[in-house]
Amino acid sequence: MNVDDRGRASLQADIGLVVFITLVSLTAILVGISANLIWNLIYLGITLVVMLITYFYGLIPGMLSNLLFIFCQVVSTAYINVSLHQTIPLKMAFWLILPGLLSGALAVMTSKQQLLQLDNHKLRNQLTERGAFDVQTNLRTLVAFSTDARVYIENHRRFHLPVTMLVFRIRYYQELQRMLSEEQNRMLLRVISDTLTTVAADNDLSYFLDPEKPTWGMILHSDEGQAQQIVDQIKQRFCQELQSHEQLKQLDTSLTAGMASWNTSTMDSPYDLMKQSIRETEYDV
Structure with missing residues (x-):
């Protein structure tokens, strides 16, 4: 990795971090506005699991987990509306979008940081091999x-x-x-x-x-x-x-x-x- 690539990767990692923090703040605000404690806690727990999958296994498994999460939300909402004759507030719709955005930002940030760490490790090994x-x-x-x-x-x-x-x-x-x-x-x-x-x-x-x-x-x-x-x-x-x-x-x-x-x-x-x-x-x- 040359100097330009290293600088670009560092910038992308910083942008990913800023976007991730912004999305987390937005999620906190929307959770407070929706005022549905039980469903928010359930969805928040599932979102944390999805982000852990993204962090450890990469973007593609994370996105597949998000699609499964969205599918489960749609099925559960339909079941509650049709069978139980209850409604889930429209304000909860942000859970269809934000988990995917959080996973994407997290994937960009971690992938670039891992790339920089790998490059630093290679440079350290080169210095060691040269005896410096x-x-x-x-x-x-x-x-x-x-x-x-x-x-x-x-x-x-x-x-x-x-x-x-x-x-x-x-x-x-x-x-x-x-x-x-x-x-x-x-x-x-x-x-x-x-x-x-x-x-x-x-x-x-x-x-x-x-x-x-x-x-x-x-x-x-x-x-x-x-x-x-x-x-x-x-x-x-x-x-x-x-x-x-x-x-x-x-x-x-x-x-x-x-x-x-x-x-x-x-x-x-x-x-x-x-x-x-x-x-x-x-x-x-």
Whole structure:
């Protein structure tokens, strides 16, 4: 799916949602006007069943269910009028039309949303296959860092924007790992990754650089003073997140951080920037 198709599908899903909400509101108004509680409850229950069929099985089964619903309404109305000599108010006629419209709007909305979800899943798989995206942490990897960092460095060269890289590691991770279960270890890695994502600004990119010795990175257009504020925020947020997780709050751990700014005279590649940031973590005591 290209960008135009993706945008068209998103627009159609939004239109389907708006139409569906409008029809639901209209149904509520007509139910109040008709003032026939028992029949409205029966028809409303059947309409919900029809919409569930549409949602799980698609438009065609939903429309067939609507035709069956209409047929049942006609037969029941004829029986009541002829055999029981009673009349069903004409106001109830909206139940012949609205369930079909609701099913159609729901089918359009769900089909386009499913199409977008499938496309996102394919894109995620492509990123994973190319090694640019880590499935466990939902962060970019070292492969993506080398490409992204060159863009940041080029911005530094052309627009004189500062480029600073932050690196985070878990203090005493090797000793801590022996005490953690596999589930706790995965949860700990995810908490740190989510913390970086939450604190990072829109133009700050976060990475999971090394799964063997868990290492996170963040590259940003900020000077060292601003970067230090982000480091403090991440460390503080990480401690708060640990306390909110029942399985992790007993851990006595923290993050070590290293920081380095791009220096044209001493650095030749993005890896020089990363290595310098990693070295700086050794001095965070």
